[in-house]
Amino acid sequence: MSCSRRKLLKSAMTVTLAASLPASAFRFLSPAECRAATGTEGTRWGFLIDTNKCVGCGFCVKACKKENEIPYDAPVTRTWVERYVITRDGKTHIDSPLGGRDGFTDQKIRGEELVKPEDIAKTFFVPKLCNQCENPPCVQVCPVGATFQTGDGVTLVDRDWCIGCGYCIMACPYGVRFFHPVHRVADKCNFCYHRISQGRQTACVDACPFGARRIGNLLDQNDPLTRIIMTEPIAVLKDEYGTKPQAFYLGLDRNVR
Amino acid sequence: MKNHLLRPLWCILAAIALILIARHFMVPDDFGVHGKGFTYGFHRLSNVKEWQDFKVKYRGREYCRECHEEKVEKSNSSRHRAIQCENCHGPAVDHPDDPETLAIDxxxxxxxxxxxxxxxxxxxxxxxxxxxxxxxxxxxxxxxxxxxxxxxxxxx
Known part of the structure; x- marks a missing residue:
């Protein structure tokens, strides 16, 4: 068998290179490992609301107000529950007394309008809270840098830095921001940032007896919330605004705005 | 150059210097562009920590169990098991130190x-x-x- 010098050197080089490769170079990486390697490993908080489960008890609103020190009787709240009663003639009757803080105990809509039970086509309760948008318009308009998005996707308000101009309150298409009557600054739901940072659930999720609310990490594919969002039909509020809301809804009716 | 032209120039320069000095002392060191860039990340970085240190008030069923195991077990085996203790008893905060008793609704x-x-x-x-x-x-x-x-x- 003849072997030219060129061929020998070539083969020797190939063998040397192949031998220097570790076996781990041929291993398949899990999605989690890929994310870690590309630097996108981390947390992105998301929320899931199941309108098929909500009965309008309002425990979430009560818990939110007490946990986050929002004046209990002031007409402001970080989360609220809306009642929708759709009648057979296609009309929509909506109310949210005190944001649903004390639940819905009266058949009358807004305490005055009595819809006859035989006229009702469908009814549902829709809890709402800050959508923690991927592109938050409220942050874009802040003239002083008092509101911002954290690395894990939650929009916060810096109470020491806010001048109370109210631009962000006007900019939010979902109306989740309000003027805090005590601190005199803009305020909004922050997914109970102090609780989720400690590994707890938000106060509203803990308070809900019916499992209508969930919070989870959208970057963790094994998170139960992420699995539902990946595998089940979900909707978001006001998709057309391009804000990319991260609060997702199961069973969202077209009448909900 | 004539004096009446230079004098306002010195005044303007002095004003700019004053503003820059005042800004240096009034703007915190950690204020600037962080995270997602200028549009979404222009803020005071230490505010994130301040929000994380906010006081937790709803301590959860397991906290109640530490002292009231009997009640928690009773409730857990009933049809009201899905309802947190604090939904009716109010947030525990630092109970039993502060508040000493919870006002039950x-x-x-x-x-x-x-x-x-x-x-x-x-x-x-x-x-x-x-x-x-x-x-x-x-x-x-x-x-x-x-x-x-x-x-x-x-x-x-």
Missing amino acids: TGRGLCLRCHAALPYPDNPRSQIISIDNAEHNPDTDCSECHDPHNPDREEG
Whole structure:
């Protein structure tokens, strides 16, 4: 068998290179490992609301107000529950007394309008809270840098830095921001940032007896919330605004705005 | 150059210098562009920590269990197991130190949140046993006949 010098050197080089490769170079990486390697490993908080489960008890609103020190009787709240009663003639009757803080105990809509039970086509309760948008318009308009998005996707308000101009309150298409009557600054739901940072659930999720609310990490594919969002039909509020809301809804009716 | 031209120039330069010095002392060191860039990340970085240090008030069922295991177990084996203790008893905060006792809400309004009858047959609300508030013993607290920790009342 003849072997030219060129061929020998070539083969020797190939063998040397192949031998220097570790076996781990041929291993398949899990999605989690890929994310870690590309630097996108981390947390992105998301929320899931199941309108098929909500009965309008309002425990979430009560818990939110007490946990986050929002004046209990002031007409402001970080989360609220809306009642929708759709009648057979296609009309929509909506109310949210005190944001649903004390639940819905009266058949009358807004305490005055009595819809006859035989006229009702469908009814549902829709809890709402800050959508923690991927592109938050409220942050874009802040003239002083008092509101911002954290690395894990939650929009916060810096109470020491806010001048109370109210631009962000006007900019939010979902109306989740309000003027805090005590601190005199803009305020909004922050997914109970102090609780989720400690590994707890938000106060509203803990308070809900019916499992209508969930919070989870959208970057963790094994998170139960992420699995539902990946595998089940979900909707978001006001998709057309391009804000990319991260609060997702199961069973969202077209009448909900 | 003429003096009347230079004088306002010095004034402007002095004003700019004053503003820059004042800005240096008034703007915190950690204020600037962080995270997602200028549009979404222009802020004071230490504010994130301040929000994380906000006081937790709802401590959860496991915190209650540390002292009130019997009550927690009783409630856990009843039909009210899905309801957190603090939904009715109020946030524990630092109980038993502060507050020493929790103000329990025993009013009818608390029960009516779920148990007030609404004519919504398609709603999950209709799967809960409900009463007409004006008809069902309107002047009595619910807890006089029903035990909230074990609501299945034997017919007497």
